[in-house]
Amino acid sequence: MKRLLTLLCTLVLAAGPGSAKAPKAAPFAIQGERFLVDGKPFIVRSGEMHYPRVPRAFWRDRMKKMRAMGLNTLCTYVFWNLHEPEPGRFDFSGDLDLAAYLRTAQEEGLKVILRPGPYICTEWEFGGLPGWLVKEADMKVRTADPRFLAAAAKYLKRVGQEVDALQADRGGPIVMVQVENEYGSFGKDMAYKQAIRQAMVDAGFRAQFYTSDGPGQDMLAGGTFPDLLPTVNFGAGPECAEAFAELDKFRKGIPKMCGEYWAGWFDHYGKAHHTTDPKEGAEGVTWMLQRGISFNLYMFHGGTNFGFMNGANWTGRYAPDTTSYDYDVMLDEAGRPTPKFFAYREAIQPFLAKGEKLPELPAPQPLIEIPAIRFTESAALSQLLKAPVHAEAPLAMEALGQSYGYVLYRHAVSETSREVLEVKDVRDYAVVLQGARRIGSLDRRLRQSCLDVDVKAGETLDILVENTGRINFDKAMLEERKGILGAVTLGGKALKGWDCYSLPLSDLSGLRFQAGEVTAPAFHRATFDLTNVGDTFLDLRGWGKGQVFVNGRNLGRHWNLGPMDTLYCPATYLQAGRNEVIVLELEPASQREIRGLKNPVLSQGLGR
Structure with missing residues (x-):
């Protein structure tokens, strides 16, 4: 019996304090004023x-x-x-x-x-x-x-x-x-x-x-x-x-x-x-x-x-x-x-922690230049218009079930007049046209809402409104909606009866391009060939305002205000062989070329 007790004591001592397994440290924890990873201090x-x-x-x-x-x-x-x-x-x-x-x-x-x-x-x-x-x-x-x-x-x-x-x-x-x-x-x-x-x-x-x-x-x-x-x-x-x-x-x-x-x-x-x-x-x-x-x-x-x-x-x-x-x-x-x-x-x-060594930088990825690409085909924005929603007053973009892009508001003018057109609460940028004739633009940044107009009976008054980005900070978010949020008046009298067309620009397959120039707002198309692909920056200097699509991917906005005069085009959006670029242009800009640069152009802006 004495020998048996001695053997049991030896086994207990060999097992250490508590033969049950010690708890594993948490993968991440807070201990006082420190972070711990697997029980060790971590910055x-x-x-x-x-x-x-x-x-x-x-x-x-x-x-x-x-x-x-x-x-x-x-x-x-x-x-x-x-x-x-x-x-x-x-x-x-x-x-x-x-x-x-x-x-x-x-x-x-x-x-x-x-x-x-x-x-x-x-x-x-x-x-x-x-x-x-x-x-x-x-x-x-x-x-x-x-x-x-x-x-x-x-x-x-x-x-x-x-x-x-x-x-x-x-x-x-x-x-x-x-x-x-x-x-x-x-x-x-x-x-x-x-x-x-x-x-x-x-x-x-x-x-x-x-x-x-x-x-x-x-x-x-x-x-x-x-x-x-x-x-x-x-x-x-x-x-x-x-x-x-x-x-x-x-x-x-x-x-x-x-x-x-x-x-x-x-x-x-x-x-x-x-x-x-x-x-x-x-x-x-x-x-x-x-x-x-x-x-x-x-x-x-x-x-x-x-x-x-x-x-x-x-x-x-x-x-x-x-x-x-x-x-x-x-x-x-x-x-x-x-x-x-x-x-x-x-x-x-x-x-760095003891023994920690910084790895080397990976090899740089290629950037390419693309020679001037000339645009020779155009298509009218109106080609994308589908069945409108009719309302007495313009409807907000969200009320149309739309989140991004543009809305075209169309009113049939019943009387010829030369008055002040007031578009109350434009969110955020509007191009105003009668038929193919451009009347002017309104910019929320500049708190613009009025234009002197000369409209003719029997023609349509079009107001194309762009969502240029919802507010992402401040309590102003609570009231953020897009499109036209107030009344549209001519000479102080509300214009009633509007067709509201959604233009999310999520699908451009309905466009039919043809040689020659189409009055803005319009799409312009060009193709170019590449032997090797790489990142590039598309130079938009000389263009006005709109969007750029490369091989069906929406790169983003171009706007001649600066400071961003180029749009980044990643290599993954390009392909060896034939590529397509489409530019939506809202302004009557004269530029009809784009080239690819190896570096961005980030100017000082125009301060407007």
């Missing part, structure tokens, strides 16, 4: 990059460049308006394959911070909210309106299904998930915030929740939760100390993190292209890393607001953002490293 060095702004073929290249600069985490929004273009119809395919994007990040050694919204701002059309949400005139987005909350919950549930297996607790890369987005700059409705948070829980999000707001005490109070990690957003450079002092006043004993470190800035049509100092921005990164502070660079790579997806700002005046989202950051619109890349890389390198 988040994140960069923002958005999958709809970068063609899928380039995702991995850009992520490799993130790692080469010293980043360990990728941050991205999720884009509701793209994933649910119509109520209940979801799309996570191709360039919208969110799960594939996140898996690629993990394969490249990156953690992921996910920002599913439902509101995302990001200089994107309506802050990522679908236009169909506001078909009902009294819908209030980003509020506790039960219709908005129900739609948002369905969307979040669908996103949750896409990314469930990619959360850290299941071996995936997602370590943090943001609740709403900078809500402290919009409102203080705790019921709304709690409803969105609960919808995210119900959708199966389990990674570390956090919020992101400006550093002001009011913004932090409005946007945060008592039990969730708050982060602060601010401009690159000397704002660091002040921002974190404000965060420290608001809440102590937490890991400090800059949710958005604005490494550059976005552009508006008609204004100068923004640039910021690489050295100053890099010094801010050094300041944070010296203190063990985590950060997310907004942006690392901006990319492009392809198609109709640019947003707009409101500061008492409407200001649409450009198609280019170059943002003056570490990679340019074509993914090439800029001076900021090397300045920030140098700032990060001294703070």
Whole structure:
């Protein structure tokens, strides 16, 4: 018996303290003022990059460049308006394959911070909210309106299904998930915030929740939760100390993190292209890393607001953002490293973990020049008109079941008159015609609403209205609708009886081009041949205003206001052999050529 007891004691001692298996460290956790990954301290060095702004073929290249600069985490929004273009119809395919994007990040050694919204701002059309949400005139987005909350919950549930297996607790890369987005700059409705948070829980999000707001005490109070990690957003450079002092006043004993470190800035049509100092921005990164502070660079790579997806700002005046989202950051619109890349890389390198080594940059991707392409065929915009909706007064775009593009409003003139035509509340740019005769244009940016006209009985009065981007920030979002929102009067008398034609420009197959010139607004077509494909920038100098389509892909808007005088055309939109380019031109511009350049032209704008 004595020998048996001795043997049992020996076995227990060999098994160590508690023969039960020691608990495994969480893949990502907060301990006091530190982040932990697998139980070890972790500083988040994140960069923002958005999958709809970068063609899928380039995702991995850009992520490799993130790692080469010293980043360990990728941050991205999720884009509701793209994933649910119509109520209940979801799309996570191709360039919208969110799960594939996140898996690629993990394969490249990156953690992921996910920002599913439902509101995302990001200089994107309506802050990522679908236009169909506001078909009902009294819908209030980003509020506790039960219709908005129900739609948002369905969307979040669908996103949750896409990314469930990619959360850290299941071996995936997602370590943090943001609740709403900078809500402290919009409102203080705790019921709304709690409803969105609960919808995210119900959708199966389990990674570390956090919020992101400006550093002001009011913004932090409005946007945060008592039990969730708050982060602060601010401009690159000397704002660091002040921002974190404000965060420290608001809440102590937490890991400090800059949710958005604005490494550059976005552009508006008609204004100068923004640039910021690489050295100053890099010094801010050094300041944070010296203190063990985590950060997310907004942006690392901006990319492009392809198609109709640019947003707009409101500061008492409407200001649409450009198609280019170059943002003056570490990679340019074509993914090439800029001076900021090397300045920030140098700032990060001294703070790498022991044994950590930065990978080499991948080989540069080809850029090409395309000789002048001459346009010799045209087609009238009217070829795309289908059955209209008739109404006594013009109907908003959303009331027509349309989110993007143009609406043509047509009125049969019954009396010849020379009066003032007033179009109340144009959203956002209108071309006014009688028959083929152009009368003038109205621009919401300039608060224009009136034109002197000379109209003749028996002819139609056409008002072609373009949605140049829904406001993506500020409470002005609550009233944002497109088209003509008020009455149209002639000499003070309301014009009644309108045919409203939807022109989303999602399908141009109905166009029949012919040789020669067609009066604007019209489409112009050309073809060109390529032996080798590569990225290029289409030079639109000399053109007026409209859209550009290459091989059926909507590149975005051209507008002669600057600062963006070129449109980025990725190699993936081109093909060896014959290519087609179609330009919608709203203005009577004389230019009928386009060429491809290796570098963008970002001017100082015209200041209009």
